[in-house]
Amino acid sequence: MTKYKEVKTKDDTFTLKSSEYNECYHSSEGALKETYYKHVEVGFDVIKDIEDEEIRILDICFGLGYNTFVSILNRPKNKKLKIFSPELDLELIKSLKNFKYPKEFEKISHIIEKISDNLYYKDEFLEIEVANMDARKYVKNLNNIHIVYQDAFSPKVNRELWTIEYFRDIKNILNKNGVITTYSVATPVRCALYNLGFKLFTHKSDLIRKGTIASLKEIDYPKVDFEEKLKRVECRVYED
């Protein structure tokens, strides 16, 4: 049996289904649409007023690289991007130069090829590092991160990347403007973030299912009234 099955999503872009995790790498709503509206648009919008010259992004995890590639395509003018992304599956990364990406990615095909071959790319404005290692270990060595795309498989099959211990490490590497974007609305995930002192928000766009945006400061996004929710449900978290 092959490890991956190609799946066409509703916006006509392709993703894969993993037989190992029995889940798709993207939602059926659209691989490109989900990447843009759930992660990249929000991340860049929340930090649009920062003065730092470089935006530092943690992409959890690299998978097909959509989050990284769409970030490159939407890089704010005059800002450098440094993207850090762990990924356990080396076979997948090596195969990406042959993946059927959206036509929008054609203009960065040289970058995709370099990352697929070398797990690394650098030019005047970009530095991309894909690390073939466990995300839990990798994140401990980072710092000063502006944006985390929290895009692991679901807690049901990829629980180690949704625990309170993992999110504590993530909090420790964020800077004061730091923001986490995720598709997950699971109560144990929100509870972990809430217990760690994050403020919880959700997406503005009606073009995709809404997820969770976690920030250490107030941001101009619809707030999740989690105190109200906690009057009705127990605050359980996933633990290591």
Ligand SMILES: C[S@@+](CC[C@H](N)C(=O)[O-])C[C@H]1O[C@@H](n2cnc3c(N)ncnc32)[C@H](O)[C@@H]1O
């Ligand atoms: C949902 S996919 C990521 C999709 C990706 N963001 C994209 O745009 O294609 C989750 C990825 O996490 C990787 N992964 C799962 N657990 C991991 C871990 N502990 N450390 C590093 N990578 C992990 C899987 O191999 C898979 O490629």
